[in-house]
Amino acid sequence: MEENKKAKILYAVVGAVILAILLNYVFSEVYSAKGNRIKRVYVKNNLVKAEVVKSKEKIEKGLSQRKSLAEGRGMLFVMPTIDYQRFWMKEMLFPIDIIWIANGKVIGFDKNISFKDSRIFTSPAPASYVLEVTAGFCDKYKIEINDALKM
Numbered sequence: 001m002e003e004n005k006k007a008k009i010l011y012a013v014v015g016a017v018i019l020a021i022l023l024n025y026v027f028s029e030v031y032s033a034k035g036n037r038i039k040r041v042y043v044k045n046n047l048v049k050a051e052v053v054k055s056k057e058k059i060e061k062g063l064s065q066r067k068s069l070a071e072g073r074g075m076l077f078v079m080p081t082i083d084y085q086r087f088w089m090k091e092m093l094f095p096i097d098i099i100w101i102a103n104g105k106v107i108g109f110d111k112n113i114s115f116k117d118s119r120i121f122t123s124p125a126p127a128s129y130v131l132e133v134t135a136g137f138c139d140k141y142k143i144e145i146n147d148a149l150k151m
Helices: 002-030 056-061
Strands: 038-043 046-053 073-083 096-102 105-113 127-134
Touching (some): 038 127
Antiparallel strands (some): 073 127
């Protein structure tokens, strides 16, 4: 009887660990560690799992103070108005590419921006979304003006 009790406890513990791992995986596909919703964005059919930010505060903070951005990850800024968008590298700790988006297409990009760069980057035309990805993304996937985006 004692062996049966030990086996049940072992199965319960193993089941709980497996459930925790599955829930962690599912949660990480829906929300980031910062609590932002994750959206699958395809840039020229290349998947980016992007954190979505919409509030003025989150847009202003962006990826600042983070140590890095994993390959295949990004941040999608849903801009409050379709207008010329301006971004900076304030308090950034790693380089990025910025992709400017309007009407489901790439309208421009700034590549391999150093985290030490103090310039303000402006979209080439009014944009409704901005996607920040790891530096080198645009070169690696040969991103061009008018490439399609699917969200």
